[in-house]
Amino acid sequence: MVVSYTQEHVYRHPWHRVTAAAWRKFTDPAARAAALSHILDVHTLSRDVDARSGRLRAVRAIAGSTPPLPLLLRGLLAADAVVLCVERTDVDAPARRMTVDSRNATLRGLVDVRERCTYAPHPERPDDWTLFRQETTIACAPPAAVVARLVERRCAERFAQNADRGRDVVERICDDLTAEQSAVHVPR
Template sequence: MVRAYTQEHVYRHPWDRVTTAVWRKFTDPDTHAVLSHVLDVHTLQQRIEPASGRLHAVRSITIRSPPLPFLLRRVLGQEAVVCHCVESTEVNARGRTMEIVTRNASLRGLLEVEERSFYWPHPERPKEWTAFRQETSIRCKPLAAVAAVAEKVEQRCAERFQQNSVKGREVVERICKYLEAEASSASAISC
């Protein structure tokens, strides 16, 4: 069984600011207090397509899971697990879109998670706001035969992903406000 979830949000900031904040999300010093489950982030690859100007980047992200459900604790013999994920990003600056796809690289025999995030100028206020959509699919593999257990595991994972998604949006909003203040200060000094 695969569970799919979609969340949408409107950032009341321009696309350039939001995508800059998304890039800074894991490096901002105040982020760790909010996203404490993120243990490590490394850029593995970055390249720009000369013809289109599109940026492609791949990062590894290491996270710590919340306490596991009883059955998984028994199977794995531990309270929580460390999971390694691969995040692939494509930024189309000319078309003003950004897509991020994150998949777990470890624990795939137990659980498959894919998260897709899209950022684009809001259709009603394209110079001022940014539209965001996040699609998450979760599949608990070996427990599929025991549907009730699989459903509980998937639901618990989904709840955690939704909570972390809210926290991630809060971090991006905070960084956008910081960038806005930074831009205002710079323009006041140049006057």
């Protein structure tokens, strides 16, 4: 069984500010203390900038706490199990497009989660707003279809909640970056 969903959000901030905030999302102390407390650690595995194309490519490993599972599956995992995800980011600065592809590296025997997030200038206000699109696919492979539906539903709920929290964090960081820029800018 597979569950897919797509969400869009309009950030009322320019692309460069939103993508800068998105990079900081998992390392921002305020976000880690509250909205993203399920994120335990983030490590950059590789980062490369192509000087000719202006593209940045990075791979990060993200460790998070185990998502809540239906009672039938909780016994299969240790209480303090960690979920590892691999995030691949491609930033095409000249085209003003950032794509983030994520997939869990652990627990695939229970659930396989794939997520793609894109950040691009909003078609109606490209210099002022950013269009964010998130596509998530969750596939379960337990032996019973009923259990699979329970796992997929619970995982989808949790990922939707975390996505909302993540967007809120990016919005707050964008506001912080705007305030920092305003504080530095001295009118003539």
